[in-house]
Amino acid sequence: MKKVLIPVTNHATLGDTDQANGTYAPELTHVVHVLKAQGIGYELASIQGGQVPLYGTDAEGDEVNSQMLEDAELQAKIANTLSVSELNISDYDAIFYPGGFGLLSDLATDEQFATLAATHYEAGGVIAAVCHGPAALLPITLSNGDPLIGDKSVTCFTREEEIDFGTISSIPFLLEEAIARKAAQYRKVQPWQEFVIEDAGLITGQNPASAHAVGVALAQHLKTQ
Template sequence: MKKVLITVTNHTTLGNTDQVNGTYSPELTHVVNVFKEQGVDFDIASIKGGKAPIYGTDIEGDEVNNQVLADEDFQTMINNTLPISQVDISEYDAIFYPGGFGLLSDLATNETVAALAAKHYEQGGLLAAVCHGPAALLPINLSTGEPLLSAKSVTAFTREEEIDFGTINDIPFLLEEALSRKAARFSKVQPWNELVIEDDRVITGQNPASAHAVGVALVKQLQG
């Protein structure tokens, strides 16, 4: 059975504000739902381990989100995430980073997680991320010294979407700009529309609407 390491943030607020934050629930639950449907195993890890902050758990009409959140096994995992220091990356076939603003304050600069991801990628592993999740790709440097992104085409949450969402003034940095400066190419479609980009073993999705499709693309590559 294929196995994915889902890496989530420990940061509980939007940047330095007091606005409750963390991982945006639907970007996690919709991908987890795809994994469950397709028989893909997964663990959830974070830098520090323990209970991971999530928000967007009360979205009306999102049955997938509600269903996964109601699952006892899922709750046990999200409340007891593995510390990244205890992860044996050789056990996994892919790493997935769901979005939410929290990771802009930890995973976007964490060199321990980045080194683990680089090792995984160079051993043939897959990397996938959605919305703000691609921020976790920023610190990944390969053994050549080159940034992973320097030869990759990616997408992520856009400037327009930050403006629409009312977060443009509170985010630690603008992800679209950071990725545009570092990646070979940054692409986007109109705000809130689905976009998934697969560049070899790096899969990125633009926004919450792209989460399901990122899960599908990841499983398709895993199953070869």
């Protein structure tokens, strides 16, 4: 069985504010829903391990999110993530980073996961990320010293979407700018529209509306490996 490693944040607030945050549930649940339907396994991990924070668990009208949050396997994995120190990256066929603002405060600068991801990618593995998930791509440096995204076309949550969401003044940094400064090309479409880019084994989605499509692209890639 193919297996996907899903690194998630341990950071429970929006930046330095007291607003509850973490991983945005629909971006996790929609991708896991696709993986399960395709018979692809997954594991959740975080820097510290253990219980991880979620928000968006009450997203209105999102039946997939509601259904998956009641899934016993997913509940168990959220309550007891593996720590990065426990991981053997060769056990996994892909890495997927869901979004949420929390990872801007930990995975966006974490060298342990970044090193594992570089090893995985250079061994032919695929990496996917959606919304703020591409923040975790920023510290990934390949063995030749180049940034993973240095020759890639990438998308992520946009400045306009931060403004619409009311978070532009609270985020630790503007992800669009950070990605645009490091990637070969940064691309986006109108706010809140589905948009996914695939480039040389790297799959990125712009926003929550893109999560399902990222899951589909990831599953298709794994089926053809």
